[in-house]
Amino acid sequence: MxxxxxxxxxxxxxxxxxxxxxxxxxxxxxxxxxxxxxxxxxxxxxxxxxxxxxxxxxxxxxxxxxxxxxxxxxxxxxxxxxxxxxxxxxxxxxxxxxxxxxxxxxxxxxxxxxxxxxxxxxxxxxxxxxxxxxxxxxxxxxxxxxxxxxxxxxxxxxxxxxxxxxxxxxxxxxxxxxxxxxxxxxxxxxxxxxxxxxxxxxxxxxxxxxxxxxxxxxxxxxxxxxxxxxxxxxxxxxxxxxxxxxxxxxxxxSRKPYVGLGPAAHSFSGRGRSWNEANLTNYAHTEESLSVEDEKVETLMLALRTARGVDVDFLHGNCQDMVLFHLLKDGALVQEGRRIRIPEDHFFVCDEIIRELI
Ligand code: SF4
The missing domain is CATH 3.80.30.20 (tm_1862 like domain)
Structure with missing residues (x-):
């Protein structure tokens, strides 16, 4: 990419x-x-x-x-x-x-x-x-x-x-x-x-x-x-x-690695993020590695904005079961097979739902 x-x-x-x-x-x-x-x-x-x-x-x-x-x-x-x-x-x-x-x-x-x-x-x-x-x-x-x-x-x-x-x-x-x-x-x-x-x-x-x-x-x-x-x-x-x-x-x-070229472009290596300075004539490249916690938050924030959602094991392993239980019960999350996602009628408030999970 x-x-x-x-x-x-x-x-x-x-x-x-x-x-x-x-x-x-x-x-x-x-x-x-x-x-x-x-x-x-x-x-x-x-x-x-x-x-x-x-x-x-x-x-x-x-x-x-x-x-x-x-x-x-x-x-x-x-x-x-x-x-x-x-x-x-x-x-x-x-x-x-x-x-x-x-x-x-x-x-x-x-x-x-x-x-x-x-x-x-x-x-x-x-x-x-x-x-x-x-x-x-x-x-x-x-x-x-x-x-x-x-x-x-x-x-x-x-x-x-x-x-x-x-x-x-x-x-x-x-x-x-x-x-x-x-x-x-x-x-x-x-x-x-x-x-x-x-x-x-x-x-x-x-x-x-x-x-x-x-x-x-x-x-x-x-x-x-x-x-x-x-x-x-x-x-x-x-x-x-x-x-x-x-x-x-x-x-x-889905957090696939990509290379971003040109001023102000961002990249993701799979382990860390990096970005080019917003400067047309001479743009420096800065790198930052992600902690395990960063990776968890990113996965939730990106995947739960999609209709595919996130793997059920990932949620159980990284979020409090009680919070998960209530969100599922209230219809803010739905489970289909091994995937849990935010239904369309809750997409508009997805930031609040993700915040609760984090
Ligand atoms: S200013 Fe340029 S980059 Fe920004 S929205 Fe307009 S066309 Fe797009």
């Missing part, structure tokens, strides 16, 4: 807390040199189970095709080239429409077989408020182009839980997403984190966080509509048509 962070954006979204720099043509060459050097340096850490490649950001669709090709050739040279079981590229709808069908066809020719489109909303007013570059019509156009290029696995990203998102607009956004017939949908509840425009608005009283009740209601709307459309709710924020569950992200949740 290989993750490559592309830390460039054309503008910054109101709510964003990811590391990214304003895109400038003269930065791509230097960035690509550094990522290629890092591939050569860390090739020995890369594993092929599962064999996935994920370009995330930032905005990977800003990266020139020549840079993307150089990175792929370097992976090839180091024994980790394609074809990949899953090769995902996160894209911004506006880039897809601007660069057109030939660009997406080139991505496909380079081996991309899954495209994740950052739609966030189909409401133009809300998109402007988020400072997204695209509007609803451009998002639909981008989807059409990706499909026309022959990409058979398309994921859409949506956001809910904003105080200025009405239930009606949210229902409409989910309906419009479904009408495009994607294979996968990721929906994230907005959180105000870090030092961004939204955090500043919250501080000055220009923005008020949505109530927990309204977030929960929007999550319930989402779960119902996705189930009606035949999607599997396989992780708290992720829905897939059967057989289209994300292979790469599922690897994160």
């Amino acid at each position: 290989i993750y490559i962070h592309v830390p460039f954006c054309k503008s910054f979204c109101t709510y964003c807390d990811f590391y990214s720099e304003i895109a400038e043509d003269n930065l791509y060459g230097q960035y690509t040199d550094q990522v290629c050097a890092e591939i050569r340096r860390r090739a020995g850490e890369m594993t092929d189970s599962p064999k996935t490649l994920y370009f995330g950001g930032g905005t990977p669709s800003l990266l020139p095709l020549s840079s993307l090709t150089r990175i792929l050739l370097t992976l090839e040279e180091c024994g980790h080239g394609g074809p990949y079981t899953e090769f995902t590229m996160e894209v911004n709808p506006e880039d897809i429409v601007e660069r057109g069908l030939p660009y997406v066809q080139s991505l496909k020719a380079l081996g991309v077989n899954r495209v994740s489109i950052g739609v966030q909303s189909f409401d133009d007013e809300l998109l402007r408020w988020m400072n997204r570059r695209h509007n609803a019509q451009r998002a639909k156009e981008a989807f059409r182009l990706v499909r026309e290029a022959g990409i058979g696995n398309i994921s859409l990203d949506l956001i809910f839980g904003l105080s200025n998102l009405s239930d009606k607009v949210w229902e409409d956004t989910v309906d419009q997403a479904l009408s495009l017939n994607p294979e996968h949908v990721s929906c994230y509840q907005l959180t105000v984190e870090g030092d961004n425009v939204l955090a500043h608005r919250l501080e000055t009283g220009e923005y008020e966080e949505a109530s927990e009740e309204s977030c929960r209601h929007q999550y319930d709307i989402l779960c119902r509509k996705m189930a009606d459309a035949g999607f599997v709710h396989y992780e708290i924020s992720n829905f897939a048509k059967p057989g289209f569950e994300a292979v790469h992200n599922s690897g994160y949740w």
